[in-house]
Amino acid sequence: xxxxxxxxxxxIPAGMTASTKKDNDGIVQPGxxxxxxxxxxxxxxxxxxxxxxxxxxxxxxxxxxxxxxFMGSMHMNPRQFSTDNGMNIITNDITGENENDIDxxxxxxxxxxxxxxxxxxxxxxxxxxxxxxxxxxxxxxxQDSDELNKQDKNFFILSSAGKPIFSMNGEDxxxxxxxxxxxxxxxxxxxxxxxxxxxxxxxxxxxxxxVFLNKNPIVLMVTSTRGESVNELASQLDFLYSYxxxxxxxxxLSRLFxxxxxxxxxxxxxxxDFENLDRLCQVITYEFYPELIxxxxxxxxxxxxxxxxxxxxxxxxxxKESKFLPRGTLLYGMIVSASLNRLISLIRPxxxxxxxxxxxxxxxxxxxxxxxxNENQELWVPICFPKFNANGFLYSYxKFLPCKxxxxxxNVLILISGQKDSFFKLKLFADxxxxxIVDENLKSKIFDIGQGYKVTDVPAPLVHHFIYKAKKYVQFxxxxxxxxxxxxxxxxxxxxxxxxxxxxxxxxxxxxxxHDCITSEGGRQLNKSILNFxxxxxxxxxxxxxxxxxxxxxxxxxxxxxxxxxxxxxxNNGITDKNIIFKSARKIVSWCKKNESKxxxxxxxVF
Amino acid sequence: xxxxxxxxxxxxxxxxxxxxNRFVKDSFxxxxxxxxxxxFLSQTIKLNDNGKEVIVKFEIWDTAGxxxxxxxxxxxxxxxxxxxxxxxxxxxxxxxxxxxxxEELKNKVGDDxxxxxxxxxxxxxxxxxxxxxxxSLEGAKEYAKEQGLLFIETSAKTGANIKxxxxxxxxxLYDIKKTEVNTDLDGNTGEIEISKPSTNDTTSCCS
Ligand SMILES: Nc1nc2c(ncn2[C@@H]2O[C@H](COP(=O)(O)OP(=O)(O)OP(=O)(O)O)[C@@H](O)[C@H]2O)c(=O)[nH]1
Ligand SMILES: [Mg+2]
Numbered sequence: 131x132x133x134x135x136x137x138x139x140x141x142i143p144a145g146m147t148a149s150t151k152k153d154n155d156g157i158v159q160p161g162x163x164x165x166x167x168x169x170x171x172x173x174x175x176x177x178x179x180x181x182x183x184x185x186x187x188x189x190x191x192x193x194x195x196x197x198x199x200f201m202g203s204m205h206m207n208p209r210q211f212s213t214d215n216g217m218n219i220i221t222n223d224i225t226g227e228n229e230n231d232i233d234x235x236x237x238x239x240x241x242x243x244x245x246x247x248x249x250x251x252x253x254x255x256x257x258x259x260x261x262x263x264x265x266x267x268x269x270x271x272x273q274d275s276d277e278l279n280k281q282d283k284n285f286f287i288l289s290s291a292g293k294p295i296f297s298m299n300g301e302d303x304x305x306x307x308x309x310x311x312x313x314x315x316x317x318x319x320x321x322x323x324x325x326x327x328x329x330x331x332x333x334x335x336x337x338x339x340x341v342f343l344n345k346n347p348i349v350l351m352v353t354s355t356r357g358e359s360v361n362e363l364a365s366q367l368d369f370l371y372s373y374x375x376x377x378x379x380x381x382x383l384s385r386l387f388x389x390x391x392x393x394x395x396x397x398x399x400x401x402x403d404f405e406n407l408d409r410l411c412q413v414i415t416y417e418f419y420p421e422l423i424x425x426x427x428x429x430x431x432x433x434x435x436x437x438x439x440x441x442x443x444x445x446x447x448x449x450k451e452s453k454f455l456p457r458g459t460l461l462y463g464m465i466v467s468a469s470l471n472r473l474i475s476l477i478r479p480x481x482x483x484x485x486x487x488x489x490x491x492x493x494x495x496x497x498x499x500x501x502x503x504n505e506n507q508e509l510w511v512p513i514c515f516p517k518f519n520a521n522g523f524l525y526s527y528x529k530f531l532p533c534k535x536x537x538x539x540x541n542v543l544i545l546i547s548g549q550k551d552s553f554f555k556l557k558l559f560a561d562x563x564x565x566x567i568v569d570e571n572l573k574s575k576i577f578d579i580g581q582g583y584k585v586t587d588v589p590a591p592l593v594h595h596f597i598y599k600a601k602k603y604v605q606f607x608x609x610x611x612x613x614x615x616x617x618x619x620x621x622x623x624x625x626x627x628x629x630x631x632x633x634x635x636x637x638x639x640x641x642x643x644x645h646d647c648i649t650s651e652g653g654r655q656l657n658k659s660i661l662n663f664x665x666x667x668x669x670x671x672x673x674x675x676x677x678x679x680x681x682x683x684x685x686x687x688x689x690x691x692x693x694x695x696x697x698x699x700x701x702n703n704g705i706t707d708k709n710i711i712f713k714s715a716r717k718i719v720s721w722c723k724k725n726e727s728k729x730x731x732x733x734x735x736v737f
Numbered sequence: 738x739x740x741x742x743x744x745x746x747x748x749x750x751x752x753x754x755x756x757x758n759r760f761v762k763d764s765f766x767x768x769x770x771x772x773x774x775x776x777f778l779s780q781t782i783k784l785n786d787n788g789k790e791v792i793v794k795f796e797i798w799d800t801a802g803x804x805x806x807x808x809x810x811x812x813x814x815x816x817x818x819x820x821x822x823x824x825x826x827x828x829x830x831x832x833x834x835x836x837x838x839x840e841e842l843k844n845k846v847g848d849d850x851x852x853x854x855x856x857x858x859x860x861x862x863x864x865x866x867x868x869x870x871x872x873s874l875e876g877a878k879e880y881a882k883e884q885g886l887l888f889i890e891t892s893a894k895t896g897a898n899i900k901x902x903x904x905x906x907x908x909x910l911y912d913i914k915k916t917e918v919n920t921d922l923d924g925n926t927g928e929i930e931i932s933k934p935s936t937n938d939t940t941s942c943c944s
Contacts, residue, residue, distance in 0.1 A: 377805075398805075400771070400803045400804070400805055401749075401803075402770070402773055402803070495773075499770055499773055500770065501770065502769060502770060503776075504762070506761055506762065507776045507777065508777045509775070509777070510777065511774030511775075512806075525774075526774075550812065553777070557777070
């Protein structure tokens with residue numbers, strides 16, 4: 131086991147940082163002026179990403195259409211702006227303000243904050259606020275006639291010999307030719323420059339990126355015009371590769387290809403593998419899944435007393451059962467909200483940790499694979515945790531705990547062991563643990579877990595949404611996403627899912643850009659402490675054909691990084707006063723610190 | 738309480754989990770995820786021993802049919818009192834797979850130690866449309882007889898023969914247990930006192 135101070139270790143996969151660094155050659159260098167040599171300097175820059183004037187001709191489309199448009203010629207990486215398509219980029223105004231300078235705000239600012247239109251204020255008056263996906267979208271979509279090209283993103287997995295293994299979109303016959311091309315490109319670079327593998331290709335007109343991950347005997351490639359950074363795409367590839375390892379293990383993979391390099395891996399992957407790969411691609415492409423770029427996990431908000439009590443029970447039970455459960459049998463244990471992918475509590479050996487990627491894989495496996503499981507069943511599942519040991523399997527005892535509203539929320543107890551025949555030992559432990567939980571009257575409390583919090587619960591006005599990552603714990607927290615159903619719903623159409631995806635799309639892109647502006651090409655954070663503002667602007671014109679006037683987009687985001695935390699936040703539209711925003715940011719930080727024991731698992735039950 | 742260990746074996750998607758789900762929860766789902774690893778469940782049934790009610794607890798391993806998990810199977814059948822080897826009567830290949838399971842059980846466990854039940858599932862499909870049947874009733878019956886297996890055709894979807902099958906297994910194992918105890922007690926045919934601690938230890942019960 132890797133030992134690390136933090137129980138969930140946050141190392142960027144070995145080889146990834148080094149390799150992504152190599153790809154710098156072909157990539158536009160950062161356009162932001164950021165002082166890299168003085169690591170403690172805070173930077174305050176107002177970087178407007180999009181400033182666009184809608185032409186009257188396009189204004190006939192309604193707001194929803196506008197909101198649904200997403201990608202296209204717009205270059206979302208702030209370092210790679212171009213000014214085609216009527217887009218103006220207003221560049222940085224670096225004020226060089228120190229974070230402390232904004233420490234104390236005048237009363238005037240306070241008053242101003244009160245008087246401004248605020249989400250927080252509106253909710254006081256209306257029981258059901260119409261908010262959240264009111265945050266406008268500035269990202270545009272283009273259409274392409276070719277079915278496959280219509281997809282703005284695709285993942286390909288093939289063997290090093292060029293045999294197709296998996297692709298997210300496309301029919302087999304289409305894919306085969308793509309795979310051939312990928313194979314040729316990878317080989318070409320390998321032959322001509324054996325020490326410097328192909329990593330990235332960027333095609334300027336649509337800013338289409340092709341990112342490669344060569345993990346002989348398999349090769350992964352992603353192509354996207356959605357504007358993710360190369361780093362982000364590379365980490366997505368690593369995630370898919372990690373999934374394949376979790377299913378097969380590296381040893382088995384190389385054994386399969388050891389015999390014949392032209393092995394067709396599809397014969398060795400099960401239906402569930404393809405389903406899971408599909409699902410992972412969906413999640414990282416269409417859903418809001420900040421776990422990957424943040425390289426951390428989300429925790430369930432649970433009262434301090436309940437969490438402590440659970441950990442106490444786990445610890446004492448472990449000592450009590452040591453006769454049945456010899457040391458070393460249990461490697462790692464946790465209670466997880468399976469529907470939300472969030473940790474509730476944790477049992478871990480002292481000084482040991484599981485990698486976030488491994489846990490993310492485990493959580494998504496549980497979420498995807500066991501949707502019709504119930505509390506009658508207990509599972510025993512061999513899983514390879516690639517970041518823990520890519521060559522071996524661990525065994526997971528998985529038990530669904532009784533809970534309210536089973537359809538929407540499932541809490542799961544997971545106990546992990548290295549011994550394949552230890553099921554009944556772990557089961558005994560789990561049964562005793564559960565009995566204890568029932569004895570202590572905690573059953574109904576666990577039963578009820580499933581509530582997050584809303585952005586309005588946080589006393590930070592004018593903020594639409596935020597993500598706060600506590601670096602020490604390698605965990606992050608954020609308010610629930612709130613999206614209301616769109617108009618079509620009155621017809622009974624299930625557009626809830628659409629509303630959710632639309633909203634996820636917007637948030638994802640805003641956060642991507644915020645995250646991007648603090649990250650170097652090599653995937654490292656640019657500075658030890660950073661304070662950045664980004665502004666997105668979109669001016670609408672009342673055209674002759676417009677049925678109503680659109681709201682101008684004037685959206686500010688903030689990213690604030692210190693030694694202890696990372697804060698990403700998106701303001702309500704129209705809030706552009708940096709002082710006010712920063713004041714709210716500080717309120718969020720102090721709220722998160724105050725509620726640390728509720729929002730994060732600080733230690734877990736250590737044995 | 739008397740406990741018996743059951744294991745379900747058979748090719749992927751023949752309906753093992755559906756059979757167990759029908760037995761334990763009396764429900765059926767058209768969309769069911771393929772099992773990964775193995776699922777452990779328990780369910781009690783009542784037997785009638787000359788007017789006396791006997792409660793028997795089944796501990797069931799519903800294994801994964803996917804090829805990948807094949808090497809783990811011995812862990813689940815090693816201590817089993819009975820095995821349900823399931824095939825799909827609309828899939829010829831699944832019977833061949835079932836036959837290899839029967840062989841493996843006989844080689845590794847021995848018939849004396851395990852009751853093997855050959856189960857042809859998805860009967861409802863063929864009742865609707867007889868052309869869907871690819872494994873004949875007679876052929877499978879013949880094979881079962883040759884091998885000395887119990888045999889039945891079931892439908893997890895309609896529930897046909899599911900409860901009955903488990904009931905029969907319970908009775909059969911109970912009878913075996915009874916004779917064992919009786920011979921142990923040197924022909925004493927009096928009341929059988931079976932009081933096993935209800936632990937989930939692998940070594941508990943009739944193994
Ligand atoms: N019509 C019909 N369909 C069935 C029956 N039993 C199972 N199915 C369907 O067959 C599919 C596979 O059933 P499962 O119970 O998951 O099969 P399994 O043997 O557990 O498969 P693995 O877990 O992969 O080993 C599911 O879609 C079931 O709905 C049946 O009796 N009749
Ligand atoms: Mg199954």
